[in-house]
Amino acid sequence: MNFPSRLIEEAVNAFSRFPGIGKKTALRLTLHLLRQQQAEALELARAVTNLATNVQYCRTCHNISDAPVCQICANKSRNQALVCVVADMRDVIAIENTGQYNGLYHVLGGLITPMEGIGPDQLKIASLEERLATGEVRELLLAFSATMEGDTTAFYIGRKLQGRDIRISTIARGISIGGELEYADEITLGRSIQQRIPFQS
Amino acid sequence: MNFPSRLIEEAVNAFSRFPGIGKKTALRLTLHLLRQQQAEALELARAVTNLATNVQYCRTCHNISDAPVCQICANKSRNQALVCVVADMRDVIAIENTGQYNGLYHVLGGLITPMEGIGPDQLKIASLEERLATGEVRELLLAFSATMEGDTTAFYIGRKLQGRDIRISTIARGISIGGELEYADEITLGRSIQQRIPFQS
Numbered sequence: 001m002n003f004p005s006r007l008i009e010e011a012v013n014a015f016s017r018f019p020g021i022g023k024k025t026a027l028r029l030t031l032h033l034l035r036q037q038q039a040e041a042l043e044l045a046r047a048v049t050n051l052a053t054n055v056q057y058c059r060t061c062h063n064i065s066d067a068p069v070c071q072i073c074a075n076k077s078r079n080q081a082l083v084c085v086v087a088d089m090r091d092v093i094a095i096e097n098t099g100q101y102n103g104l105y106h107v108l109g110g111l112i113t114p115m116e117g118i119g120p121d122q123l124k125i126a127s128l129e130e131r132l133a134t135g136e137v138r139e140l141l142l143a144f145s146a147t148m149e150g151d152t153t154a155f156y157i158g159r160k161l162q163g164r165d166i167r168i169s170t171i172a173r174g175i176s177i178g179g180e181l182e183y184a185d186e187i188t189l190g191r192s193i194q195q196r197i198p199f200q201s
Numbered sequence: 202m203n204f205p206s207r208l209i210e211e212a213v214n215a216f217s218r219f220p221g222i223g224k225k226t227a228l229r230l231t232l233h234l235l236r237q238q239q240a241e242a243l244e245l246a247r248a249v250t251n252l253a254t255n256v257q258y259c260r261t262c263h264n265i266s267d268a269p270v271c272q273i274c275a276n277k278s279r280n281q282a283l284v285c286v287v288a289d290m291r292d293v294i295a296i297e298n299t300g301q302y303n304g305l306y307h308v309l310g311g312l313i314t315p316m317e318g319i320g321p322d323q324l325k326i327a328s329l330e331e332r333l334a335t336g337e338v339r340e341l342l343l344a345f346s347a348t349m350e351g352d353t354t355a356f357y358i359g360r361k362l363q364g365r366d367i368r369i370s371t372i373a374r375g376i377s378i379g380g381e382l383e384y385a386d387e388i389t390l391g392r393s394i395q396q397r398i399p400f401q402s
Contacts, residue, residue, distance in 0.1 A: 001294055004272065005265045008290075011252045014245040017237075018230055027291060029219055033252060034265070036218075041253035044215040045246040051212045051234060052242035064206045064235070071205065089209075090228060093202055 001027075060131070062107040062124045064089050072096075072105060079103040081138040085128065085157065087111045087150075091143060103141070106131065111149035112156055120156055128157070132166060139167040146173055146188075172197075202228075261332070263308040263325045265290050273297075273306060280304040282339040286329065286358065288312045288351075292344060304342070307332065312350035313357055321357055329358070333367060340368040347374055347389075373398075 001023055003009040008030055015026035033041045057063065058070035065071070072078065072092075082103030086092055087110055095101050108123040131137065142157060144150030158168055174192035175184050184192075202224055204210040209231055216227035234242045258264065259271035266272070273279065273293075283304030287293055288311055296302050309324040332338065343358060345351030359369055375393035376385050385393075 002297055004290060004293065005256065005267050007248075007252050007256050007267065008265055010248040014248040017241065017245075018233055020229075027294075028221075030252065031290065032219055033249065034256060038253045040218065041249050044218075045249040045253070047208075047211040047215040048234065048242055048246040048249070051208050051231065052239045052246070055206065055208050055235060064209055066206045066208065089205060089232065092205065093228075096203055 061105045062109060062127065063092055063105060080136055082141065083131070083137050083139070084141040084143050086143050087145070087153075095143065103139075106140075108153070111144060111147075111153045113149050120160075123153075125157065125160065129160070132161070132164065137166065139169065142168065142170045144170075262306045263310060263328065264293055264306060281337055283342065284329075284332070284338050284340070285342040285344050287344050288346070288354075296344065304340075309354070312345060312348075312354045314350045321361075324354075326358065326361065330361070333362070333365065338367065340370065343369065343371045345371075 001012075003012065008027075011030040011033070012023060012026040015021055015029050016023050021029075033044070056065050056068065058065040058073055059068055060073040061070060063070050063072065067074075079102050083106050084095060084101060084103055085106045085108060086095070087108055089107060092105050092107065095105075106124065106128050108125065108128075110118050110123055112118060112120060112123065132140075140157075140161070142154045144154055154170060161168060172195065173188060174195070175181065175188065181189065202213075204213065209228075212231040212234070213224060213227040216222055216230050217224050222230070234245070257266050257269065259266040259274055260269055261274040262271060264271050264273065268275075280303050284307050285296060285302060285304055286307045286309060287296070288309055290308060293306050293308065296306075307325065307329050309326065309329075311319050311324055313319060313321060313324065333341075341358075341362070343355045345355055355371060362369060373396065374389065375396070376382065376389065382390065
């Protein structure tokens with residue numbers, strides 16, 4: 001594509017570095033910015049600059065935070081004995097949105113993905129072990145996506161912590177609420193039968 | 202959604218102002234930026250700031266340009282008597298990419314869209330008339346999308362220029378190259394029969 005202006009070209013190139021955004025979408029975003037008030041574009045630039053220069057990570061759970069210790073870790077009314085291990089910040093947001101969890105978190109920063117060169121050393125697994133050393137944590141809840149990477153990471157952590165006096169659980173897999181049996185894939189359905197639970201009426 | 206950091210929230214809000222980008226996609230883009238080198242995020246911020254503060258429009262054709270007169274208008278080897286009228290910059294890029302057009306352009310800045318409050322006065326139609334006043338332009342090629350807005354704009358310009366000694370043409374509508382007859386919609390197929398052209402063997 002030949003652009004009529006170098007400024008357009010630079011903006012298109014910057015936007016098209018995002019995964020899932022090609023040159024055409026990047027051009028659409030660039031033209032949108034041009035049609036808006038200047039203040040709106042400058043606001044985006046400011047937010048991106050702030051993000052790149054000022055972001056901090058909680059020194060306990062490695063979640064993104066505005067302070068050295070995040071709001072969740074600093075909240076003493078949460079269950080300090082239960083830690084939910086997740087891949088990234090999005091999972092924390094998703095679990096917090098359920099309103100069903102009152103423990104702490106540990107953000108690994110990804111899942112073990114040999115294909116992309118992400119091994120255990122790139123993740124915050126050593127820091128998880130240090131965190132367990134105090135003995136305050138009684139249960140780890142592994143909450144990973146039901147993918148090969150998620151299963152691999154759970155398996156690795158399970159092995160690594162073998163022999164420690166700590167309960168390790170994972171979130172339940174099964175038919176979604178509102179999901180219809182006939183449309184469920186056979187692996188999920190099979191798993192939901194194997195791991196059947198007592199009926200509560 | 203509750204975000205663990207104000208910086209994240211501001212970036213997500215800025216990204217989700219783009220059309221077609223919701224909160225979840227905005228969060229995905231924000232997390233992508235965090236995973237990249239700081240320099241890449243700052244590069245995006247710089248490109249957006251530059252775009253918002255330094256962009257210029259060609260004073261002749263209103264296309265985006267790095268100079269008061271754009272490269273296309275400044276190119277004397279192009280056919281100065283033929284002007285292609287388009288809605289926006291993307292159409293200029295698309296037509297330039299064909300390599301089949303050697304005239305100039307006139308960028309209206311949109312199409313007449315009463316539903317969005319865009320009337321002829323919001324578009325560069327008056328400036329098109331001024332441009333024709335010198336008598337140098339002999340043909341206008343109206344190249345609008347085959348939508349109601351495109352047809353309305355073409356109709357309006359056609360009426361407005363009635364009585365002037367100037368040829369007005371529009372791009373041909375018909376079956377796409379490589380398109381199969383049976384899958385063509387009936388309006389396009391009907392139009393391609395009405396406007397049939399001499400066969401060249």
